[in-house]
Amino acid sequence: MKTLIVLYSYHHNNTEKVARVISGVLNAEIKKPSEVNLDEVGEYDLIGFGSGIYSDKHHPTLLELAERLPETSSQRAFIFTTSAITSESKIASDHNPIRDILLSKGFEIAGEYQCVGFNTNSFLKYFGGMNKNRPNAYDLDKAEAFARKLVL
DSSP, X not given: OOEEEEEEOOTTOHHHHHHHHHHHHHTOEEEOGGGOOGGGGGGOSEEEEEEEOBTTBSOHHXXXXXXXXXXXXXXXXXXXXXXXXXXXXXXXXXXXXXXXXXXXXXXXXXXXXXXXXXXXXXXXXXXXXXXXXXXXXXXXXXXXHHHHHHOO
16 A cells, blocks of 8 residues: 655644654555655555644645545545544544545545644744644654554
8 A cells, every 4th residue: 555644844844743643554555745756646545634633623735635635436545633632523524624635636535643743833832832742652652653553
């Protein structure tokens, strides 16, 4: 199974930590949205889309790439994020924008994962941030288990 992970991660590289674990299980390439060649997207059986959550959705560069993807009828996708706060309902709402785009392009959504990440945005930087040392080993173990479920 040929797999690509499209990742936008900065600040503390929380989502990159998760992507590396998933990549290790799936033997996936990791690329930034700017590195993805749309003419080659069809070569992948499975494509993951990951970033931190910014204003309740994936980073704009990831959403813009998803909008430009060609339509498909045979590809699977997965979605993963890190966020300051997480819950089942928050995962669903945070992932809605990219999920809707991918479904409109014909992708089958194979799974979704979210965990908390270290956050020093806004006023939090004055208090040392929240979720220090996250994602941690527990979060990364859950990411690994998530990735194993994606294997056909």
